[in-house]
Amino acid sequence: MKIADFRSDTVTRPTQAMREVMSAADVGDDVYEDDPTVNELQNVAANLTGKECALFTASGTMSNAIAMKVHANPGDQVLMDEESHSMVYEVGLPATIAQVLTRQFHSVNGVPDTATIAAWLHAETLHTPRTSLVILENTHNRAGGTVIPLGVCKEVYETAKMDGAAVHLDGARIFNASVASGKTVRQYADYADSITFCLSKGLGCPVGSVLCGSSGFITRARRVRKMLGGGMRQAGILAAAGLYALKNNVSRLADDHRRAKLLAGAFLDTATIKPVVVNPETNMVYFNTNLPAQEVCSHLAENHNVLCNPTALHTLRMVTHLDIDDEAIEMAISALRAVCK
Ligand SMILES: Cc1ncc(COP(=O)(O)O)c(C=O)c1O
Incomplete structure (x- = not known):
């Protein structure tokens, strides 16, 4: 019986071809920087993002933790979106691990207001903390997988630089942003001092993220990764999946975006369920539902083999990915029609 799992793009399982390159990977002890496959992945990532160096990390959350700890001292102010992953889903790590003061800006469809950021950037005085870091999220998950336009990234970067x-x-999901917008990952990375991307989401790997930045940043990041317990040994087995994904799984993200549009587009005229973003840019579809979203998700799972998660009382999220084909989209559409009558 087919199960259509829309809970996240993290639910993909490695394909046979990916498993084969993983099992054949040349490996060494990466804490000694001896793993040739990890080194190759880091070089490829640094080239892709136009940064001097890169570091393989266990997860996006770990990369974000490292970035906060390297860019900011305890007590510094860090500006981030009030709905960002770091704010909402990282178990309070800005406060506990990075020990920073967060100031959270509001964004519209995931796009921040540069004037607010400019107003909140300040140097250390007798009274105020230094603002040492601004974090952007692209694509923006909770805003519906929206793409922050490159022009806004540039504006935010230039504003941040004026205040150091x-x-x-x-x-x-920067590869989703890149495929949807036609801009390169490097163009987005040009307006950031550090960038992390996940291999374990739309790119279909079982594990891993890569954090990229200057050579000085990555030297410090490597120590923080070790401190967090993220020094891995024969990690080339995982890095091989990343190299495979960067070669084979990027351009196909356009299929995920097409399917997300199909899914949202099927409910434009339905009174009981409405897409929050009518024409999703990437691979996320959020629906507002008349019935409690938890109830809708339970019915979908129990009676229709369609899995998704509620994200608020009357909102649920469906994410397209490598393991969602056209048949799964049809399953989801007819199941939602049956449940949200
Ligand atoms: C925007 C964003 N950043 C970071 C993460 C964290 O990634 P991980 O699950 O690898 O820790 C996620 C996970 O969904 C995410 O959506």
Whole structure:
């Protein structure tokens, strides 16, 4: 029985071809920087993003934690979106691990207001903390997988630089942003001091993210990664999946975006369920539902083999990915029609 799993693009399982390159990977002890496959992945990532160096990390959350700890001292102010992953889903790590003061800006469809950021950037005085970091998220998950336009990234970067603050880009899904916008990952990375992207989401790997930045930043990042318990040994087995994904799984993200549009587009005229973003740019579809979203998700799972998660009382999220084909989209559309009558 087919199960259509829309809970996240993290649910993909490695394909046979990916498993084969993983099992054949040349490996060494990466804490000694001896793993040739990890080194190759880091070089490829640094080239892709136009940064001097890169570091393989266990997850996007770990990359964001490292970036905060390297760019900011305890007590510094870090500006981030009130709905960002770092703010909402990282178990309070800005406060606990990075020990920073967060100031959260509001964005419209995931796009921040540069004037607010400019107003909140300040140097250390007798009274105020230094603002050392601005974090952007592109694509923006909770805003519906929206793309922050390159022009806004540039504006935020230039604003931050005027006050000596760093910019970290949580580009967990920057390849989705790139495929949707036609801009290169490097163009987005040009307006950030550090960028992380996830291999374990739309790119279909079982594990891993890559954090990229200057050579000085990565030297410090490597120590923080070790401190967080993220020094891995024969990690080339995982890095091989990343290299495979960067070669084979990027351009196909356009299929995920096409399917997300199909899914949202099927409910434009339905009174009981409405897409929050009518024409999603990437691979996320959020629906507002008349029935409680938890109830809708339970019915979909129990009676229709369609899995998704509520994100608020009357909102649920469906994410397209490598393991969602056209048949799964049809399953989801007819199941939502049956449940949200
Ligand atoms: C925008 C964003 N950043 C970071 C992360 C964290 O990634 P991980 O699950 O690898 O820790 C996620 C995960 O969904 C995310 O959506």
